[in-house]
Amino acid sequence: MSSTWGNHIKLSIFGGSHTEAIGVVIDGLPAGETIDFDAILCQMARRAPGRDKSSTPRKESDTPHILSGMLDGVLTGAPLAAVIENTNTRSKDYSELKVHPRPGHADYTASVRYKNANDIRGGGHFSGRLTACMVFAGAVCRQLLEKRGVVIGGHVLSVGNVQDERFDPVNVSKEELSGLSLRYFPVRREGVEEAMRQEIESARMAQDSIGGVVECAVVGMPAGIGSPMFGGVENVLSSIIYGVPAVKGVEFGDGFGVATLHGSENNDPYYYDEAGKVKTRTNHAGGILGGITTGMPIVFRTAVKPTPSISQEQDTVDLVTGENAKLSVHGRHDPCIVPRAVPVIESAAAIALLDMMMD
Amino acid sequence: MSSTWGNHIKLSIFGGSHTEAIGVVIDGLPAGETIDFDAILCQMARRAPGRDKSSTPRKESDTPHILSGMLDGVLTGAPLAAVIENTNTRSKDYSELKVHPRPGHADYTASVRYKNANDIRGGGHFSGRLTACMVFAGAVCRQLLEKRGVVIGGHVLSVGNVQDERFDPVNVSKEELSGLSLRYFPVRREGVEEAMRQEIESARMAQDSIGGVVECAVVGMPAGIGSPMFGGVENVLSSIIYGVPAVKGVEFGDGFGVATLHGSENNDPYYYDEAGKVKTRTNHAGGILGGITTGMPIVFRTAVKPTPSISQEQDTVDLVTGENAKLSVHGRHDPCIVPRAVPVIESAAAIALLDMMMD
C-alpha cells in the first residue's frame, strides 16, 4: 500500500495538491490523552509555505480541521481524522505536465504507474503539500511522546556547501531539541543561518534550487524499544522518512562515516553513570544496536535533494508526439525546501517512535 | 513484527546462532516456476564464512534443506520452507556475555528488550548468521526476477579508506552485474581488491576490524514499479536492508551527494532513445522518482559498520554487580564483513523488488 503506514499507530493519508482537500486518518492513538491544538498549529506553521522569504511566496491555508477522534480536546480512541482544505490553487499552471514531464519530478513515473489517469495538477498525490498531513499526525504523536519523556528536534545541517555543526550525540539535551523544534530555520551554530540563506538566495537568483541535509535527534527514549531484523528502529524510521518527497538518503549514528572506522573506534564502550544507569561513552551507534534503542540519544540524518522545479529551460520528452522537447517550469517554487523539511522529518520520526513504543 | 517482512512475498525468518537450526518460510511465491538449486547454493557460498582468508576461519554448514513448497524443482505455490542446521557451534565461548555486554553488539539492548530471556549464544537471533536465510530467499527471488529480465549485482565500493569506482548509473549493464554477482570479493576496478585485502589484513593484525560500503545496481526494472509515499522503492528497500546487521546508512542515486547539488545539476533530463523508449541522460535519481521506478538502473549504497567483535580489551559494564568492567571478546570473527555483506544486500533487494513487481 502506498499511502498507509504503521502497525500500532496506523496512518492513512489522502489528497493531492489541487484536490478539494488533503487529510489524514490516524487509527490506534491511545484514548484519554489531552491534545494541545495550538501546539499542532505551531508545527504546521513551520512547514507551511509563504511564511519566510527563503521559501515560495505561495501561501497555503494549512489549518487542519478535525472531523472525528477528539472530544473537548481529548482523544476518544476512535480514529483521529483531519482535513486541510486546498484553497490557494492555480490549476491552469499545470496543464502542460501530462505532455512534458518535469525532470526530477514524479510526473513521468506516475503516468506510467497509473496509466495516465493520475491527477497531475500540482504534482497530485506526489506533491510536497501532502507532508502537511504528516506534520499534523506527527504533532499529535510528538505530544504523546513528550508526556512519556521523549523529545524530538532537528536542524538544518547543511544547505549546499554551508555546514552547521552536528549534534553532540552523547550530550544533546531535551532543552536544545525543544528550542530547535519551535524555529522556522533551526540551526545550531550562530551565523550559519545567514550563510545558508545567502546560498538559497544565490540559487534563486540563478533560477535554480539547492539541496541539503537535515539532522534530527531524539532524547529520552528508554532502552529496549524496537525489534531485531525488520522491526528495528532504523527499518521503521526509514520506511516512513522515505515517504517524505525529495529524500534520497537516511543514515543513523555515524552513518556512512562508519565505513572508514575501525571497530575499536566505532564501538561505544558501556559504563554506569552516577545514577546507576547504563550508558555509552561515545554514541557512534546513534542510540540503536541490533535495531533496539540503547537509551542514548537517537541521531539520524536525511539527505534532501534540490527542488526539481526550476525556472531554467530543461530537456524533456513530449509524450504525445514521441519527440524530444524543451520545458520551462513556471509557478511559485521553493529554491530550497530543507528548512521546511525539518518539521516534516521530525514528525515522521515522532509517528514511528510512538508506534514502536506502543509495541 | 520483528522477523517477518513483506506484502506479496512474505518472509518469516527464525533461529539463532546456536539454536538447532535457522530457517525461513516464504509465502506468496508464484506457482509453477522452476528453481535452480545450484544457483541458490552458489549465492549461499558467497555469504558463508570460512571460504576466504579475509573472513573468519569458522566454517558453517550453509546447505539449505527444503522442507516444503517445491516439488521436483518447481514451486508449488505453497509456502517455501528451508532450514539450515547449525553444526559448528561452540556455545561455551559465549557464557560471559549475559554479564558483560559487548560494545557495538545487541547483547545489552536485547537483554532489556527480552527481559534477559534472550538467547545470548553467538548473538542469538541477532547473529549475522541469520543472513543466510535472507540469502536463500533472495537467491530464489533473484531467479524469478531474472526470468522477468531484471538483474541485480553489487560490489565492495570501499573498505576503510580504499575506494572502488562507483557504478556508471546510466550505462551499468546486466552483463557487468551478472559477473559481479558470482564473485566472492566483487570489485569493479582492477587492483583494488588487493588494496582492500591489505586494509582488512592490517585491521586483523591490530586485533581490530574495519567498515566499508556496498554499492548495488539493478538493471531491467520496468518503469512504473513502486508507489508514492510509504510504498516507494526507497521505503521498501530500506525497510528490508536495515534488517541486515551492521547497516547504518542507505542512500539511493546520488544519496547524500544531492545535498550539495543544484536542481539544474540533479534533475535528470528525459529523452527518447533510438528504440523510442523514454530514458534520462543522467541518473542522479538512481532510477527512482516519487518512489516509482523510471526504467533506468536502480543504484543504491549501504554503509556497513566494522564488526563489533574485536579481540582488544574494551570497557563495558557488569550487569550483575552493577559496576564498570573490562571485556576481551574471544572467538573467531571477521575483521571485515563487507565482502560477505554484498550477496546479503543483493538478496534483500531481490526480495523487495520481486515483492513490488507482484503488486
Added chain:
Amino acid sequence: MSSTWGNHIKLSIFGGSHTEAIGVVIDGLPAGETIDFDAILCQMARRAPGRDKSSTPRKESDTPHILSGMLDGVLTGAPLAAVIENTNTRSKDYSELKVHPRPGHADYTASVRYKNANDIRGGGHFSGRLTACMVFAGAVCRQLLEKRGVVIGGHVLSVGNVQDERFDPVNVSKEELSGLSLRYFPVRREGVEEAMRQEIESARMAQDSIGGVVECAVVGMPAGIGSPMFGGVENVLSSIIYGVPAVKGVEFGDGFGVATLHGSENNDPYYYDEAGKVKTRTNHAGGILGGITTGMPIVFRTAVKPTPSISQEQDTVDLVTGENAKLSVHGRHDPCIVPRAVPVIESAAAIALLDMMMD
C-alpha cells in the same frame, strides 16, 4: 487495528454518530476506471434511514462528498477519500449513557476499552451510521467487480419467524441479483415482504425490536480466487462482515446445515457443462473449496441481531454510584435493521472480493 481493513484495497473508516463528519479513505483502487456516482447514491439510499416506514423516522443526510482520488469521474489511483457530514444529530438524547450503559450496545465495553474517554453520543464510533462508509466503499468496488463480470445481490431471508426462500445456489443468476440489489426491501418470494413488515410493525408496537437473516449471493467469480488457510474467501469475507454492527453469525454454502449431512450428500459432484466449463451439480460448498472459489455462485448468510435500542425499561448498572439501575432508551430507532443491513453486507462482500481478485 480496529478501523482499517484490507490487503490490496485498504479501507480506513473514521467518524462517530455525532462527530462533525464520518468518512472513508480507500487506498489501492485501480487507476483509470470510470465511476458512476449516481449508482453510489443509489446504494447509499438503500442504507439511509428515514426512507421507509419500517425504519427509524430519523433522517440522515447520506450524501458522500469526495475529497480526492477521482478526477472527472475517473479514479486517479491515489487514495479515494469521501466524507459524509453529520447534520441531523441530537446530542442531548445521549447524556445518560456514560452512567447507565444500554444493554446490548457497546456503551459499557467501549468505556472499559477506551478508559471512559470514548465518544458516547449516538454510540460514537460504534454507531451503525458508520456503515454508510462501508456502503460508499462497497458501491465503488461493486462497480469495478461488475466490469469484471461479477454481480452481488442479497435479500432478507428472514425477519423473526417469517422466512423468505433461499437462493438456488446452482442457478441463481446475475439478473436476479442485479434486481435485488436495487430494492430497499429485497425478498425473493412474493408476499413475504408484507408478512415481514407485519412482524416488524408488531415489534414496534410492543416497544421492541426483531432480528433476522440476510442471504447474499455472488455470480461470476472466476474459479481460483482466494487462498488456503487464513487467506480463504470465508476468512476474508467474515473478517469484514463481522465489522457490521449486530452481526452474530456468518455461514457459507450450507453453513450450519452441513452438520447433519453425510459426505455423500454434501460433496458437490463435478461435471463439464455444455460450454466445456467445470461445474458442480449441487453447490453445498457455496462456491468455495479450500478457501478458493470453484466458479459456482458464492452463497453466504449473516445473522443480524434485533436492534438493542428499545423503549422498554431495562436493567442496567449505574457506573458512578456502583449500584444497579433502570434505563429507558429514548430516541428514534429502527425496530428492525435487517432490510438496511442488506446493502451493507453486499458492500462488505464487494470490498472483500475485489481485494481478493487483485491478488
Added chain:
Amino acid sequence: MSSTWGNHIKLSIFGGSHTEAIGVVIDGLPAGETIDFDAILCQMARRAPGRDKSSTPRKESDTPHILSGMLDGVLTGAPLAAVIENTNTRSKDYSELKVHPRPGHADYTASVRYKNANDIRGGGHFSGRLTACMVFAGAVCRQLLEKRGVVIGGHVLSVGNVQDERFDPVNVSKEELSGLSLRYFPVRREGVEEAMRQEIESARMAQDSIGGVVECAVVGMPAGIGSPMFGGVENVLSSIIYGVPAVKGVEFGDGFGVATLHGSENNDPYYYDEAGKVKTRTNHAGGILGGITTGMPIVFRTAVKPTPSISQEQDTVDLVTGENAKLSVHGRHDPCIVPRAVPVIESAAAIALLDMMMD
C-alpha cells in the same frame, strides 16, 4: 497472504501432507515465559489420528521438534519454530487426483489457483494435517492465556443428528473447560458420546462420513479486549477459525438464533455481582459487544462439514480428457473429524485471543 496470520502473535505455517515436514514459526511471543512441553504434546495427541477407533487408522508421528525460540523451556522472545516430520505417507495413493479432482476437496480449486503446480499428494498444503501446526501454536498460546487467568475449552455439540447440551453461557466454569480440554471426545451430557460414536460408525459402515458442530467457551477474559469494526473479537476469531479445513459456519453467542429473538429477549441486562463486578444476567451476546469483550464467557460454535473423502463412487471430471468421469477415493480416512476438530478450534481461539490481549 494465505498461510500467515496475526498482528501481535504472527504465525507462518508451512508444509503439505507429503512434504518432508510441516511446521510453524510464531513471532511475537513474550520472552521469559516457561512452557510446559508435555502439555503441548497432550494437546497434539488430541488432534493426532489413529488414537481412537472413530478416526482413521492412519497413524501420524505428531511430535513437534523445536528448532529455535525456546531455551531450557523458556521463550527467548525470538521466533518460536517447530517442525513435525511426515513419516507415514503413502504417496502412491494420490496419483490419480490431478486428473480426477475429488468432490468436496480443494483438488480442483488448488489446481486452478496454482496453475496445476500444486502438490496434490494427500491434499498438499490444504491437508487437515496442517492443523497439527495450529494445535502446536495454540498449545503454547493456551498456556500463556492460562497464566493470565483465561481458560478455553470445547466439546462436540453435535454429530449428525445427535446433540450434546450447549454450554450455560453465564455459568460455564474454568473447571469444566479445563476438564473438557483434556479429553479426546469431549461432550457435556452423559451418554451422548456413545450415541455420537454410533452415528459415526453408521457412516463408516455406509462408506460415508458425517458432519457436526463444535462449541467452545472461554472463561476469564477481562472486559475491554478487542476493537470496534474490523478489529472485533468476532472478526479476529473467524479470520483464523475459517483457516481450519471443513469449517463452513462460525457464530457467536446466540448466533443464528438471534434472528428470531426480540431485542427485549436478546439484550443482556447488566448488574453488579457480589464482588462489585459488572456482569450480565443472560449472555446472548456470547461475551462480546461492539467487538469488545464484556468480561462474561465468550461462547461460539463452528460448523464442520462431513469429511469429503468417502469410498463411495462419485461423479467428477477428467481434467486431461475433458470428459465426465467416476472416482472412488481410496486410502484411510476419518468418517467424522468433529472430535479431532475440537482441539484445533480451541487452539485457533487461543492464538487469536492472546494476540488481542497483547494489543
